[in-house]
Amino acid sequence: MNNQSSTVSRIFTWIGLIVVLGLIVWGLIAANNKAVQGRPKLTLLDPVTSADWITGSTTAPVTVVEYSDLQCPACQSYHNLVLKKLIAEEGSKFRFVYRHFPLPQHMNAYTAALAAEAAGKQGKFWEMHDKLFETQKDWEKLATSTAAETFAGYAKTLGLDAAKFKSDESDPALFAKVASSSESGNKTGVDSTPTFFVNGTSIDNPNSYDEFKAVIEKAAQ
Amino acid sequence: MMNLKQSLKKQLSNIPRWLPIVLGVIALIGFADAAYLSIEHFSNVIPPCAAGSCELVLTSKYSNVFGIPVSLFGSLYYLLVLVLVVLYFDAKKEIYLRIALFCTFAGMISSAIFVALMVFVIHAYCQYCLLSAGTSTALFIISVFALRKYRDEVATSVK
Missing domain, CATH: 1.20.5 (Single alpha-helices involved in coiled-coils or other helix-helix interfaces)
Structure with a gap:
């Protein structure tokens, strides 16, 4: 007992x-x-210019700006599950702007941003951006030098000029471009990724494709 | 044999009852603190910093080891101490408390290293990390106190 x-x-x-x-x-x-x-709403400080990476419709009344990190798992989920489909299916209703905001705790995020920029020099920014998000799991844990080699491999797959890609990757102008994008985020008050701005005001991150679509449709009215 | 049993019982009663309870409560506070930082890390958020520049500390290259945030190690450490204390009360076996007491040495050394990094290398402070340094120092001091009691008992029993 x-x-x-x-x-x-x-x-x-x-x-x-x-x-x-x-x-x-x-x-x-x-x-x-x-x-x-x-979180309190943030206001986009730096207007979208031709120096930004823009896709979707250039004449649509809705502009979505994303501050993102290629190594951030949440950004990857948004890209794979929401944004890719949204841009493909609703791309005529909004223009989408990608800005780098590599977080310091992600050790390959900066290198990945440079790889995307270097691909951009050869007109394939979005292709590399997609590729990096799709393969994030393969390179997130690699040492930075090994990750850079992996990115060079992706460049080859995308049909880029390997030598030019490599030299562009170490171009100080591209470093400065990524740094200034990151600085723009800091100045705006971005403290997490992804942070989305719809027509200049930050939004609470939508939980699904349909929610995101509804946000864009509402902004278009 | 009887002597050994008696001495074990005696040692148990000589450690004040509040001691393992306080140890458990402090470990619980440390766990909540470290778990909070781990959750923030994995949701890619930098927690609000009242003073100091905690974002510099929490995003420095010292904030993770092999991609695993230091705060996750901290959470596991406090969890281990807490489980050992509960195990001690549950199984009524002194060995668990002893292991917990020795674990706090590792916690103290790690905390000392992290505080030194904040002061001398990063030159920034983060209140969450300082709270954790406080809890692990408290655990260490209590453990030293408890282990001294053990030692005194051994000394008196030898006499």
């Missing part, structure tokens, strides 16, 4: 511990989500 009750109390002790820890983690995640969703 005594043994039984002590077994019961032992089970309760451990269940209690798991419940307490679970509540703490759940509370922290909820607080984090609330902080992310309830």
Whole structure:
């Protein structure tokens, strides 16, 4: 009898511990989500210029600007699950602008941004941007030098001039371009990726394709 | 044999009951702090910084080891101490408490290294990291106190 009750109390002790820890983690995640969703709206400081990477319609009344990081898993999910389809199917309704905001905790994000820019020098920015997001899992954990070699391989697959790609990658002008995009994000108050601006005002990140589509349709009215 | 049993019992009773409880509570605070930073890391958010420049600390190259954020190691450390303390109460075996007490040495050394990095290398502070340094220092001080008690008991029993 005594043994039984002590077994019961032992089970309760451990269940209690798991419940307490679970509540703490759940509370922290909820607080984090609330902080992310309830952030004050930011205003885009740097207007879209011809120096930006723009796709979709150039005449549409809606402009979506994304500050993004090629190594950020959330940006990758948005790209693969939402943006790619959105641009393909609704691309006539908005123009999409990509700006680099490589986060320092992602060690290959800057190199990836340079690879996309170097591909851009040969007219294939968006192709490389897509490729890098699609292959993110393959290179995110590589040492930076190995990642650079992997990117050179992608450049070859995309039919780019390998020698030019390599020399462009180390071009100080491209470094400066990525740095100034990142600085533009900092100045605007961007503190996480991806951050989307619709017609100059930041939005709470939509949770699905349909939500994102609705945001664009609303902005078009 | 009887002597050994008695001495074990005696040692247990000589460690004040509040000690492992306080150890557990502090470990729980440390866990919440470190878990918060880990969650922020994985959701790509830099947490609000009241003072100092915590974004510099939390995004520095010292903030992760092999791509794993230091805060995740911290969370696991506090979780380990907490589980050992509960295990001690649950199984009533002193060995678990002893392991927990020795674990705090590792926590103290890691915290000292991180504080030194903030002061001498990064030149920026982050309140979450300082809180963690505080909790691991508290765990360490309590552990030294408890281990001294053990030592005194061994000394008296030898007499």
